[in-house]
Amino acid sequence: MSALYAMHFVGKGGRGGGAVYVGNGKIVGIDVGNLRYTGTFTEQDGRLQGTVDLYAPTGGTLVTGAQVPAGSRWSIALDWPADFADGSLQALVVQGSPVHVVFEKVAAI
DSSP states (O other): OEEEEEEEETTEEEEHHHHHEEEEEEEEETTTTOOOOEEEEEEEEEEEEEEEEEEEEEEEHHHHHHSEEEEEEEEEEEEEEEESSSOOOOOEEEEEEEEEEEEEEEOOO
């Protein structure tokens, strides 16, 4: 499971992408908007459940269309199948708006 993944995501305000490490109960990544991701997860009954904290050091516009000032922080919950990188859309809610993400495994780590 420990691997680096490419992320491709879409929301009502646009599209984006980034890279994220998922493994050993940790999630760490960055996207093209300079959003930083750190979080934890557990795997049980074929599901990944966890929380990811997002940090926007430079602020900007999210794919939801929302504007966030520099230094903004918030958390999102995730509950995905353990095989989340199978090419299917994974759903998230970011500040009350839906975002869909597709993960592509780059390499095992």
